[in-house]
Amino acid sequence: MYSSKRTRCLRGAVFSVIFTSLTPLHANDNTDSNKFVVKSGGASLNVFTHERPEGIDPAPFIYWVQHAADVVSDYYDGFPVNEAQVDLDFFNGGGTVGGSAYGDNGARVAVTVGSYSETGDLKHDWRLVHEMVHLALPQLPQKHHWLVEGLATYLESITRARAGDLDEAYIWRGFTKGMPNGLPLASEQGLDTSRRWGSTYWGGALFCLVADVRIREATDNTKSLRDAVIGIHHAGLDHRQHTSLSPLIEIADRATGTTVLHDLYLAAGSSRWNLDLDGLWRDLGVSSDGTDIVFDDSAPLTHIRRSITRVE
Numbered sequence: 001m002y003s004s005k006r007t008r009c010l011r012g013a014v015f016s017v018i019f020t021s022l023t024p025l026h027a028n029d030n031t032d033s034n035k036f037v038v039k040s041g042g043a044s045l046n047v048f049t050h051e052r053p054e055g056i057d058p059a060p061f062i063y064w065v066q067h068a069a070d071v072v073s074d075y076y077d078g079f080p081v082n083e084a085q086v087d088l089d090f091f092n093g094g095g096t097v098g099g100s101a102y103g104d105n106g107a108r109v110a111v112t113v114g115s116y117s118e119t120g121d122l123k124h125d126w127r128l129v130h131e132m133v134h135l136a137l138p139q140l141p142q143k144h145h146w147l148v149e150g151l152a153t154y155l156e157s158i159t160r161a162r163a164g165d166l167d168e169a170y171i172w173r174g175f176t177k178g179m180p181n182g183l184p185l186a187s188e189q190g191l192d193t194s195r196r197w198g199s200t201y202w203g204g205a206l207f208c209l210v211a212d213v214r215i216r217e218a219t220d221n222t223k224s225l226r227d228a229v230i231g232i233h234h235a236g237l238d239h240r241q242h243t244s245l246s247p248l249i250e251i252a253d254r255a256t257g258t259t260v261l262h263d264l265y266l267a268a269g270s271s272r273w274n275l276d277l278d279g280l281w282r283d284l285g286v287s288s289d290g291t292d293i294v295f296d297d298s299a300p301l302t303h304i305r306r307s308i309t310r311v312e
């Protein structure tokens, strides 16, 4: 479900995480025992733990927000907006069950989290990073919703790999399993006209992966999708604004000195995508034997595959 006022996320896969380090918990606002302030990447995040059950320690949840914000700030060269609200709504259980990002009336993310989540539940959760990534992209017309969700789906794992939270094999296992869902069915045309869950989340994510690879190929691996999205961030655009796709692609392409996104949109967004996905995996040196991921380091794009998941 999508509206111009809310990006509600329905993706189902879960990536595992190994936490590295966490920055210190910031003191809560003395006037409200359910309000905390987290600083990250030049931004101030007001975190609310709504209806937190009595006796539930807020610290692990605030650490979780801090870490997710730091992961996103690191990738975007600063948090996507200078001020945001983070609403943690509690339910009686563990893990997370839903999330949304909002841009109208200020930047806000909301995640429903189990009050009995253990540290491991939060360490394994992708949802908060996903919602925070949404804050970096302006709101687009409905037909481009695949890019909204696809970028968040791709970057929720790439940003955490960069932070050292996910290992290389886990990333590519998730991609080789998920990305085929994004290929067009026989009855479908471009991503703009498909409304399937698979094309929205994984079609968009595949678009971002291919863009990342092609930008790196075109620039001798000196630029990447990260430069494109940072270009949007540095242009002062974020989820609080509405825009059409063309100027956004122009800004992003200018940031990499290529026409990769423009060309890829013509091939995949506005018309049916004829992508040789097996060929892409082969060139990247990624294959799966059904359970494990096997890397072929003699593949021509091995250096790009390694760069995509490199810990910075």
Ligand SMILES: [Zn+2]
Pocket: 007, 008, 009, 010, 130, 131, 134, 148, 149, 152
């Ligand atoms: Zn989403």
